[in-house]
Amino acid sequence: MEYFCSPSVNSGTTSTTTAPPAWAVIEQLFDHVPDTVFFVKDRAGRYLATNQTLVERCGLRTKAELLGQAVTAVFPRELAERFAAQDEAVLRSGRAIIDRLELHWYPRRRTGWCLTTKLPLRDGRGEVVGLVGISRDLREPGDARSLPAAVAPVLEYLETHYAEPVSPRSLAQRAGLSPVRFARLIKRLFRLSPVQLIAQTRLAAASRLLRETGQQVADIAVACGFYDHSAFTRAFKSATGQTPTQFRGGRRSAKNGSPQPPAFGPEPSCSG
Template identity: 50%
Template sequence: MPNAESLSRWANLLADPVLLQHLFDKLPDAVFFVKDQTERYVMVNETLLARCGIAHKSDLIGRTAEEVFPAPLGAGYTAQDRQVLRTGREIQDRLELHMYPNGRQGWCLTFKTPLRERNGDVVGLVGISRDLHRPNEQHPEYGHLAEALDFLQTRFDEAVRLEELARKVGLSMDRFERLVSQVFHLTPRQLLTKIRIEAASRLLREGDEGIAAIAHACGYSDHSAFTRQFRSTVGVTPLAFRRSQP
């Protein structure tokens, strides 16, 4: 087992920012960034550049998400950064629908954690957003989830009780959660949220129904609860999202 001196040596070697950037540049399905206490980028990887349609890292360093991403989405991302910096609390595996300046959309799981000085002061943050890949339909037990997935995709407008759904398809809740994680890389609650927010986004883009009606159509009996969930997932309110659509 490495001793304290050996661990300290390895920690110093791995703390090299050039090495970190080089490593994260090799991850095409993960966005990596470091921001200072004014929410400005100080380190980014090539994947973030590609998603933003920016050619050089120097064109992104020193800017905030609000300056890079289209309104009103950028303001939402910057507000999230500000919350982490102000509270010092992490964001862990938050399901988010990202919309990039090049028009691409993608589901991600986002992690952000504050960077602290030795005295505990928060001086920045580091974050990773991992692309959510297609479900693993080759998983040997994918068939066990087929009925549950069909239910969620066709009846997401109902008051879904996940424990009852697990029993309905012959699974314990623990096993249901484990299989959903292995196949979809999400929790059952995140999977339901993803299906509902995708439907809500489509209705906001393509229709003219009111927000309350869309909330009800997507399984939210409470208009304000829908708005909070949509904002947490997409970064903006449903109304702001609708107004941002071409």
């Protein structure tokens, strides 16, 4: 793995609230990519640089309001805890997070999927002094705009047969394509691998069942193609930051009128 190097990022216990000049051009570039969140953080997890997309999705107006803040100051608790845990893992281990598939839930039962990547920043001595990341919104598989003729029926099949032992190879066969060509096509259309596409479909179905039915978690796991309860729980928590039981409890609390974390923007926001 190659890492971004930035000797100007402060590695001490104090931190400036602006990024080194080298990040200015990159930040400006990402200001023109509205479906992608961009950020740079110091060793303490505070924002040094961000694009306007993240600012707006946090419900803020200017970058100055976000710079120098930690995720706990700008995101609802459940999201902040997940983002902070990701940051700490990268900063502590020096290992990157690459294209992690994540599902986010927001007021009025809206969902948003994204792929998150976080890379450690190292100084001239190789010490981790911060991180840089992006989080990209994903096109929904159910969005049929401009889908190749070979792909549309495969997606329709997946939407109704996700409980079965579906595999990237079996989907490629249904599309009449080689596994390699099918994977490239899915990646181009959705920025997902076929494995991630299958996981997204199953987790989205599971979240709907958790929200709208009283089925047992184990039964939902089987109904959504997870033949191991613990595997379902791990996958669900990785994507949402909550176990299935916690997720269902949060939805019930919201339905009963219990206080919930405030919304932080008009659109789904991915990792920050």
